[in-house]
Amino acid sequence: MVSRIFLQRELRLLARQKADWLNPILFFIIVLSLFPLGVGPEPNMLRIIAPGVVWIAALLSVLLAAERLFKDDYRNGVIEQLVAGRQSLLAFVLAKTFANWLSTGLPLILLSPVVALLLGLEQAALLAMALTLLLGTPLLSLLSVLGSALTMAADKGGILLALLILPLYIPLLIFASSAIEAASMGLNYQGQLAILLAMLLLALALVPMAVTSALRINVS
Amino acid sequence: MFKWLDPYAKSETLYHLCGKLLPYLMVSALALLLLGNIWGLAFTPADYQQGDSYRIIHIHVPSAIMSMGAYAAMASAAFVALVWQIKVAHWAVLAIAPIGAVYTAIALITGMAWGKPMWGAWWVWDARLTSELILLFLYLGVIALHGAFSDRQVGNKVASLLALVGVINLPIIHFSVEWWNTLHQGASITKFAKPSIDPSMLWPLLISILAFALLLLALTCLRLRTAILVNEQHRPWVRKLVGG
Numbered sequence: 001m002v003s004r005i006f007l008q009r010e011l012r013l014l015a016r017q018k019a020d021w022l023n024p025i026l027f028f029i030i031v032l033s034l035f036p037l038g039v040g041p042e043p044n045m046l047r048i049i050a051p052g053v054v055w056i057a058a059l060l061s062v063l064l065a066a067e068r069l070f071k072d073d074y075r076n077g078v079i080e081q082l083v084a085g086r087q088s089l090l091a092f093v094l095a096k097t098f099a100n101w102l103s104t105g106l107p108l109i110l111l112s113p114v115v116a117l118l119l120g121l122e123q124a125a126l127l128a129m130a131l132t133l134l135l136g137t138p139l140l141s142l143l144s145v146l147g148s149a150l151t152m153a154a155d156k157g158g159i160l161l162a163l164l165i166l167p168l169y170i171p172l173l174i175f176a177s178s179a180i181e182a183a184s185m186g187l188n189y190q191g192q193l194a195i196l197l198a199m200l201l202l203a204l205a206l207v208p209m210a211v212t213s214a215l216r217i218n219v220s
Numbered sequence: 221m222f223k224w225l226d227p228y229a230k231s232e233t234l235y236h237l238c239g240k241l242l243p244y245l246m247v248s249a250l251a252l253l254l255l256g257n258i259w260g261l262a263f264t265p266a267d268y269q270q271g272d273s274y275r276i277i278h279i280h281v282p283s284a285i286m287s288m289g290a291y292a293a294m295a296s297a298a299f300v301a302l303v304w305q306i307k308v309a310h311w312a313v314l315a316i317a318p319i320g321a322v323y324t325a326i327a328l329i330t331g332m333a334w335g336k337p338m339w340g341a342w343w344v345w346d347a348r349l350t351s352e353l354i355l356l357f358l359y360l361g362v363i364a365l366h367g368a369f370s371d372r373q374v375g376n377k378v379a380s381l382l383a384l385v386g387v388i389n390l391p392i393i394h395f396s397v398e399w400w401n402t403l404h405q406g407a408s409i410t411k412f413a414k415p416s417i418d419p420s421m422l423w424p425l426l427i428s429i430l431a432f433a434l435l436l437l438a439l440t441c442l443r444l445r446t447a448i449l450v451n452e453q454h455r456p457w458v459r460k461l462v463g464g
Contacts, residue, residue, distance in 0.1 A: 146385065150378050154368035163364055164382060167357040170350070171392065202388075210385055213302070217377040 002087055006095035014103050020068060021103035028061040028108060032115060043120045050119040051180035052173075054129060058108050059140065059169050065104045066144030067161055069096065070152040070215075079152075080219045089212045097138075097145045097208070105137030121184065128183030132176040135196040142207040143168050149214040172199065229306045232457050235448045238441040245441060249434035256282075256427035264421050276334045278425055282432035284327035287355060288390055290320030290436055294362075295387045298380035308444075310376035311451060313383055314366055315443035319436060321359035328352060348404040351393040358386040372451075 014021055035053045036046060073079050082092055112133055116126040147165035154160055179192035227233045260278030267274040294316040301309030331349065332342045343349065362379050369375030417425070452458050 150365065150382060151368070153371075153374060154365070154378075155370055156368055160364055160368050163357070164361045167354045167361065168385070168388075170354055174350075210381060214378065214381055217374060217381065220374070220377075 003091035003095050006092050007099060010095055010099035011102070014099060021065065021107075024061040024065040024104050025107045025111070027064055028057050028111070029114075031057040031060060032118060036118070046119045047121065047125075047184065050116075050121050050125070051129070051177040051184070053119065054112075054115055054180070055132075055136075055173050055177050058133065058137070059166070059173065061108070062104050062137070062140045062144055063162055063165065065100065066148045066165070069100060069145060069148035071148075074152045074218070079215055083216055083219050089215060090208055093145065093149075093208045093211045093215070097141050100145060101138050101141040105133070105141055108137055109133045124186065125180055125184035128180045128189055131193060132179050132196060135193060135200055136172050136176050139172055139196075139200045139203050140169065142203045146207050146211050146214065149211045149218070152215075153218040172196070175199075229304075229308060231308050231448045231452050231455075234308050235445055238445045242438060242441045242445070245434055245438035249431055249438050252427050252431035252434065256424050256431050260421070260424035260428060264424055265418075267421075270338060273334060273337050276330050278428045280327060280330040280334060281425060282429040283323045283330065284352065285429055286432045286436050287320055287323040287327050287352070288393060289433065290316055290323055291355060291358070291383075291386070291390060293436075293440075294320060295383050295390075298383040301380045302377065302384065307376075307451075308448065310380055311447040312440070312444055313362070313380050314376065315440050315447050316436075317359055317362045317366075317379075317383075319439050319443070321356060321363070323432070323436070324352060324356040324359060328356065346404050348393065351389060354389055355393060358382075358389060362386070 032053065035049065039045060039049065070079065082089055109130060112130045113126060115121075116129065121129065143165050147161050147168075150164060151161050175192045175195050179189040179196070182189040182192065228237060257278055261275050264275070266272050294313050297309045297312040297316065300306055301313060328349075331352075335344065336342050362383050365382055366375045366379035369378065449458055449462070
């Protein structure tokens, strides 16, 4: 019940501040279109680098959205009220994470066919890319919510946030791009998907707790 | 069960304990470091495949093991600090972080120096190398995050929380050579099986590992003492101590 109200609030805020979620998506597409210009439009070359390029662009665009996640709520005292009040902080964190995934993760999944077209990926690789994004983007959202909660009261947030959460993204990047690579060579990639799912479940169990304690620390 | 530990949560008691331990730790660390490294670098037989260049393991392996050991110690301190709200444990986290970062850097640099003649490249994107590099980033993240807050109390707590989150990387580093079949060789020393390293090379290596561990403890004591003095500078006992 409470979490539904929180989710409605988050979605309403996103609907009013369209730049918060539109800019990362545009950024994602622009970064992707820079690669063919930078390394040359050779189709074979693009097909080889595509898995890594897609995931790096996804990481950077999620990072772009992460910085402002808690900033406004912290400045206008919402977080303080929530910590002081009786509402479940966990419900707030989960609603925040879900709204972040809806506004940044889901669009990336929906865009993946377009991306495959741009980079010349085949059908099998496209399916693998969509599946890794499906499993990986919720994990990205969880980690960026964590990073944002840790740095919301810091004096210089932006670069610091990247320093904190990009290292945590690395395992995800390794397994996701190796899954797409395996798929484009016609190999079985269920193992990588299983590891991605395991990482997602572990993070889903532990990260929200860490985020609530980070919020508490920052307003104490 | 842990009642006997309680007095050491008090900064004054801990300051004096560290002061008492420091000379013993420092002297034994330096003595063992000299013994282990001179024995290992000058008096052990050469490897039948790698020749003399394998000798760098007497620095590389201890620093790599202790870079993870330091992280485990830092994360334990962070856990104690956050769960039982003990101030000195927060200072211990920040005391250990730069030492661990330097150990990690030593492990990476010596590994690169060894990799050039053996693998033919300074750096390969191997699982263990990558995860050790992430460990370095985590240490730097903890230090940077602490520095970003003007309120030192909040900075301490947030840095401890990040240290705790980063623990996830330790098993990844440790098992990386078993999970992924990569270039970095597996462990030569194990607790249970007979080590695959010759005893004449094993002993100096074990001494060096012990020396690096003692040096970590000694440096932590030193930095923790400084941290206690800085953080408690307005307390009467500190004023009396420094004669101000």
